[in-house]
Amino acid sequence: MLPNLKSNEELLKEIEVLSGQRIMDCYQCGECTAGCPVAFAMEPVPNQAIRLLQLGYVNEVLNSLGIWLCASCNVCGERCPRGVDYGKIADALRAINLRNNTYQLELEKIDKEFINQAPQQAFIAAFRKLTT
Numbered sequence: 151m152l153p154n155l156k157s158n159e160e161l162l163k164e165i166e167v168l169s170g171q172r173i174m175d176c177y178q179c180g181e182c183t184a185g186c187p188v189a190f191a192m193e194p195v196p197n198q199a200i201r202l203l204q205l206g207y208v209n210e211v212l213n214s215l216g217i218w219l220c221a222s223c224n225v226c227g228e229r230c231p232r233g234v235d236y237g238k239i240a241d242a243l244r245a246i247n248l249r250n251n252t253y254q255l256e257l258e259k260i261d262k263e264f265i266n267q268a269p270q271q272a273f274i275a276a277f278r279k280l281t282t
């Protein structure tokens with residue numbers, strides 16, 4: 151994986167511009183994670199990922215598997231009382247990795263139980279994730 155040479159501040163700005171979301175608006179109620187159909191396999195789960203971003207652990211989230219498991223179903227955004235759509239943030243995180251020529255979706259590393267339980271949209275989204 152190539153190192154991301156941008157500062158945390160630059161990366162956070164890029165995430166907010168690409169996603170159209172305000173990361174600091176999240177107040178950690180957990181509604182997004184409670185409704186996410188793939189939270190059982192995500193690491194970190196949506197509200198944890200946002201908290202890590204708020205605290206400046208940007209590369210930890212960029213390098214996490216969870217952003218690649220997001221099925222882009224928009225449930226989290228619909229449930230958020232603060233108008234934060236984590237699905238769009240995950241889209242932006244993946245886009246930054248793809249632009250940096252790094253990605254983590256390696257089929258052989260995905261848990262078979264997850265493949266059996268994941269919604270069909272997760273696989274459709276996966277094909278989208280591997281295109282720039």
Ligand code: SF4
Nearest residue numbers: 176177179180182230
């Ligand atoms: S639902 Fe919204 S405010 Fe609540 S934890 Fe998720 S992103 Fe934050």
Ligand code: SF4
Nearest residue numbers: 186220221223226237
């Ligand atoms: S868009 Fe992604 S993070 Fe949000 S609920 Fe759907 S799968 Fe979970």
